[in-house]
Amino acid sequence: MVVEELDAPAGAGSRAGSAARLLLLAALLLFLALGDAPDRTRFWSAFFEAGHTPLFGLIALLVRSLLARHTRIATFTRLSLVAFGVTLLVGATTEVLQLLQSNHDASVHDFLRDAAGAGAFLLVEVALVSATRPGIAGWGRRARLAALAAAAVLLLAAGWELIGTARLYFARDRAVPTLFALDGSWWERELIALGNNRLIPDQVPVGPQLSRTARFARLDLMPGIYSGLTFDEPYPDWHGYRQLTLTIVSDLAVPLPMTIRIHDAAHDQRYADRFNRRLLVNPGTNRFVIAIDDIRTAPDRRVMDLRHVRGIVLFAYKLEQPTHVYLGPLRLE
Numbered sequence: 001m002v003v004e005e006l007d008a009p010a011g012a013g014s015r016a017g018s019a020a021r022l023l024l025l026a027a028l029l030l031f032l033a034l035g036d037a038p039d040r041t042r043f044w045s046a047f048f049e050a051g052h053t054p055l056f057g058l059i060a061l062l063v064r065s066l067l068a069r070h071t072r073i074a075t076f077t078r079l080s081l082v083a084f085g086v087t088l089l090v091g092a093t094t095e096v097l098q099l100l101q102s103n104h105d106a107s108v109h110d111f112l113r114d115a116a117g118a119g120a121f122l123l124v125e126v127a128l129v130s131a132t133r134p135g136i137a138g139w140g141r142r143a144r145l146a147a148l149a150a151a152a153v154l155l156l157a158a159g160w161e162l163i164g165t166a167r168l169y170f171a172r173d174r175a176v177p178t179l180f181a182l183d184g185s186w187w188e189r190e191l192i193a194l195g196n197n198r199l200i201p202d203q204v205p206v207g208p209q210l211s212r213t214a215r216f217a218r219l220d221l222m223p224g225i226y227s228g229l230t231f232d233e234p235y236p237d238w239h240g241y242r243q244l245t246l247t248i249v250s251d252l253a254v255p256l257p258m259t260i261r262i263h264d265a266a267h268d269q270r271y272a273d274r275f276n277r278r279l280l281v282n283p284g285t286n287r288f289v290i291a292i293d294d295i296r297t298a299p300d301r302r303v304m305d306l307r308h309v310r311g312i313v314l315f316a317y318k319l320e321q322p323t324h325v326y327l328g329p330l331r332l333e
Helices: 012-034 042-070 076-100 108-132 141-158 160-174 186-191 292-296
Strands: 178-180 198-203 216-221 224-232 243-250 256-264 275-281 284-291 309-319 323-332
Touching: 042 076, 042 108, 042 141, 042 160, 076 108, 108 141, 141 160, 160 186, 216 224, 243 256, 243 275, 243 292, 256 323, 275 284, 275 292, 284 292, 309 323
Parallel strands: none
Antiparallel strands: 178 323, 198 216, 216 323, 224 309, 243 284, 243 323, 256 275, 256 309
C-alpha cells in the first residue's frame, strides 16, 4: 500500500500530485462529515462505524504522502509517526465537530477505530516499503512481520462489532420461519428488550388444563404504562407468508388484556401507522393467529413494507400489579 516514492519529484508534477492528494483528503473528510447510513439497522450502524477504520487508514497515507512532499522530515519511520499523530488530531477534531450535528454523535469508540485504521495502514505501508528498500533503519524481517501482525490485530479489533453483528444476523435468519423461539439463545437475548421485566426460558406452566411437558418462556411483568417486551429487528422479510402465530399460556385466575404492535422501517411513530391488536389472554392456552394481510394493510395512509419489518412489541397497558404469562415461539406460517 505504498502511495509515493521516498524522494518525491519536484516541479509542476509534484504540485499537481499534492493538489490531487489534498482534494482526495478533503473528499474523505466531507464524506465522514455528511455521510449517513442508508437504513437505521444494527448492520448499517456497525458497517459505518467499522468504515472509520479504512477511511482513516487512507487519510493517514495521504497525510504521510503530503508530509513527505512538503516537509524536511528526514526518515520514513519518523514521517509515519508524524502522519499518525496528525491523523489522530484530524479524528479527534471530526468527533468534536459531530457534537454540532443532529444526525451524528461524537464517539470515543469511533476515535479508537480512527486510530486503529491509521496505525494499521501505516504499519502495512512501512513493512512493504522496507521490504523493497532494505536501507530503512530498524526494519528487518522480524520487524516487518511484527508490524503486519500488529496491523492485523488492529483491523480485527476495529471490525469486531461488524463481525458480531453479521454473526447475529446469520443466527437469526437460520431460525426462520421461527422468529423467536424464546429459548434463551444468545442472539435472541441481543434482540429482546425487557425494561424492568424478566424473561425466563424453559418453564412449565402449572394448571389443571395445562400440559405438564410443554415448555415456555415465563414473562414476569412489572407495573407500568406499557409493561412488556420488544423484539427488535426480527427477520425482516415477511413477504410470502400467510400468518403470524403466537401461543400465550396463563395460569392466572382471570383474563389478562395484552396488545401486540408491529411496525416496519418506514414507521412514523403514529399509532395509526402500524399494526395494533388487542389480545385477551384467558386462563389456559391461547393460540393467536394474525393474518399477514391484516398487518400489511394496517397503516392508515399506506401499506406496510413486509420486506422491512422492524419491530414487534407485546405489552400490557397500565398494568397496576405484578403478573406473569408464559410465551411460546413467534412463528411465520
